[in-house]
Amino acid sequence: MQGRLRDSLSLNSIMSMRSLVAMAALVLLTSCTLCDGTAPGSSRRLLHDDDSSTAKSTFRMTMMHRDHVDSPLRDASGNYSFTERLKSAIERGKVRSKSVRRVIARLTDSNSSHPREAELLGVKSKVASQQGEYVVNFQLGTPPQSFVAILDSGSDLNWVQCSTCTSRINTPNPPFNPFKSTSYKKSACGTIFCNSLPLPRISCSSTCKYQYGYGDGTTSIGDLATETLQLASTTGGYRRVPNFAFGCGQENYGDLAGSDGIVGIGQGPLSMPSQLGSVVGKRFAFCLVGMYEATTTTSPLVIGGDAFWPSSGSLWTPIVKNARSPTYYYLQVECIKINGKCLSIPTSVFNIASNGAGGTILDTGTTMTELLPAAFNVLVAGLKTAVKYRQVDGSWYGFDLCFDTSSSVAAPVFPKISFRFTWSDFTMPYDNVFLNVDVDVYCLAMNSGYGINIIGNIQLQNFYVFVNKDTNVIGWKPAQCDTIK
Secondary structure (H helix, E strand, C coil): CCCCCCCCHHHHHEECCCCCCCCCCCCCCCCCCCCCCCCCCCCCCCCHHHHHHHHHCCEEEEEEECCCCCCCCCCCCCCCCHHHHHHHHHHHHHHHHHHHHHHHHHHHCCCCCCCCHHHHHHCCCCCCCCCCCCEEEEEEECCCCEEEEEEEEECCCCCEECCCCCCCCCCCCEEHHHHCCCCCCCCCCCCCHHCCCCCCCCCCECCCEEEEECCCCCCCEEEEEEEEEEEEEEECCCCEEEEEEEEEEEECCHHHCCCCCEEECCCCCCHHHHHHHHCCCEEEEEECCCCCCCCCCCCCEEECCEEECCCCCCCEEEECCCCCCCEEECCEEEEECCCCEEEECHHHHCCCCCCEEEEEECCCCCEEEEECCCHHHHHHHHHHHCCEEEEEEECCCCCCEEEEEECCCCCCCCCCCCEEEEECCCECCCHEEEEECCCEEECEEEEEEECCCEEEEHHCCEEEEEEEEECCCCEEECCCCCHHC
């Protein structure tokens, strides 16, 4: 792609990290108190790799954009132009960001006696999700049963529908059948996994029940269980990990957009990276291919030791803790720059308030970055001065600021936009900021939003993004993601 820094990275040359990334999630649970005699605070290791000879290898998953030719989320009505796909992605992103904001607003409601008390609202809403920009494949059970699920950086629980469900969402594969697996086991109340479901304990029978909901109303209710997870290994073949906690959905409401369930990659203990961290290390990395290539090219997601930290050219920033919203990945923005100069934006626009509201998160499910008006309006004003092309109406495309570059003899030239994080600048190539939506028309791939700043997936494309929970940092390095093997 023009203007793209092409840096062919080998996964074997990159050092520790972790990921972010696709949908908004409001977490709900109905769980329990101690019932089986297991100490709720027990720290005993529950996940064990059943292949000790590969204990230092790593899991690799393939992230497929929903518009990919092989994606079950792809619209079956036909092939669409880039502009048409982009318009649809923007609309989905707006739905997603509203869901994220709704979740965080409830989590940070000062009237709630518990940070997640408000998550019990709207449990059985049948609102279609329209969420999920990326899907991954994985297998559960003995023998393995195959599934494709939405990847969600804003939630923790991994779940699929079960064959015993009483309310079912349409899915591409048959529901998980626990009776056909010799390794399926319901989780007892009081176990580490059950106690990790993030709501106050309400009641308890002999086994752990969960109730997990999302900001758009999509909900799964069922049995928290453990199973053998099977994923591809970076050393070749597959690895099987027993005692992987997941939700066996019995009552499911909403719309999974053509997938079988959800894989959570948030910061909580039930997320896939957190659970696998006890086996391969608490780090993961991903690299999103650009939207131009996303219909035919996939993106890598690596969990564990081979998510090496790039030896040179990498930058990083600490993950900011938000006790009232612990799943999302918060970063501290200090300023926004145009051509290296900070704009006059109050720092309070980027700070987390005392009740946990506000701040800035990374979200792979939101399409475009959305900034609070106090930041976005200043950025737009600065760009109108810095960009010398004629401004045109971009509302038809779903953008607030567009330019006509037909007067340019050579390739268009745009100013550099950076987010100044704690420690480092995140400077984006121009085609992560200005999208060529039509002949000679380029639009700013950011919008105005409310409540919280969200850095979306367009701005992360063709960056190798890595998260290391051992050191609690997020890092990045420009890369050509389709060359990473």
